[in-house]
Amino acid sequence: DAKTTQPNSMExxxxxxxxxxxxxxxxxxxxxxxxxxxLPSQGPEYVIHGLTSNVNNRMASxxxxxxxxxxxxxxxxxxxxxxxxxxCILSNNNAxxxxxxxxxxxxxxxx
Amino acid sequence: DGGITQSPKYLFRKEGQNVTLSCEQNLNHDAMYWxxxxxxxxxxxxxxxxxxxxxxxGDIAExxxxxxxxxxxxxxxxxxxxxNPTAFYLCASxxxxxxxxxxxxGTRLTVV
Numbered sequence: 049d050a051k052t053t054q055p056n057s058m059e060x061x062x063x064x065x066x067x068x069x070x071x072x073x074x075x076x077x078x079x080x081x082x083x084x085x086x087l088p089s090q091g092p093e094y095v096i097h098g099l100t101s102n103v104n105n106r107m108a109s110x111x112x113x114x115x116x117x118x119x120x121x122x123x124x125x126x127x128x129x130x131x132x133x134x135x136c137i138l139s140n141n142n143a144x145x146x147x148x149x150x151x152x153x154x155x156x157x158x159x
Numbered sequence: 160d161g162g163i164t165q166s167p168k169y170l171f172r173k174e175g176q177n178v179t180l181s182c183e184q185n186l187n188h189d190a191m192y193w194x195x196x197x198x199x200x201x202x203x204x205x206x207x208x209x210x211x212x213x214x215x216x217g218d219i220a221e222x223x224x225x226x227x228x229x230x231x232x233x234x235x236x237x238x239x240x241x242x243n244p245t246a247f248y249l250c251a252s253x254x255x256x257x258x259x260x261x262x263x264x265g266t267r268l269t270v271v
Contacts, residue, residue, distance in 0.1 A: 092251075147204075147260055148204065149202040151200065
C-alpha cells in the first residue's frame with residue numbers, strides 16, 4: 049500500500065493561513081490524494097481530494113507537486129473550529145477506494 | 160436526512176461476551192467499511208463490503224465478523240476472540256466508484 053508521511057502536530061494562529069504538508073513518495077499513477085479531518089470523538093469528515101491538478105473547494109485548497117510525491121492542504125483562514133487531526137490518504141480505484149489512515153497531523157489553532 | 164447512523168454511541172460489555180454494533184445508511188451506497196481507532200492513533204480497517212452479500216477482511220479482521228444481507232446495513236460483531244476489544248469503532252460508506260467516504264459518529268465500546 050502506498051504510504052503517506054505527515055508531521056505529528058502543527059500550530060496556527062486564528063485567521064491566518066495554514067499549510068499542512070504530506071509526503072507520498074511511493075504514489076502510483078492511479079492513486080488519488082485525499083484529505084479528511086477528525087474532530088475529537090467524531091467520525092472523520094471529507095475535506096478535499098485530487099489526482100494531478102490543484103483543487104479548490106469551500107473548505108480548503110489542495111496543492112499537488114508536479115511529481116505528485118507531495119501535497120499540501122491549505123486552509124486559507126484558520127478558525128478555532130478547524131482544530132482537528134488532518135489525515136492525508138492515498139486511494140486507488142483499482143483497489144476499491146480503500147482508505148488507509150496514518151497518524152495524521154494534529155492542528156492546534158490559537159486565538 | 161440522508162446519512163450514516165451508528166448505534167449506540169456508547170456500549171459497555173463484560174469480557175467474554177459477543178457484542179454487535181449497528182451501522183445503517185440511507186445514501187444508497189454500495190460500499191461499506193468498518194474501522195477501529197485506538198486512543199491517539201489513526202483508523203485501521205477491520206472489514207469492508209463492496210456489494211450486498213459480499214465482504215472482505217481488512218488489516219485487523221481477527222476476532223470480528225460482519226454480514227451484508229441488505230445494502231443499507233453492515234453490522235459488526237465483536238467476538239470473545241478479540242483480545243483487546245475496547246476501542247472507538249467507525250463505520251463508513253461510499254459510492255463504489257467514488258473517492259469520498261461518509262463516516263458515522265462512531266461507537267465507543269468498553270469491555271470490562
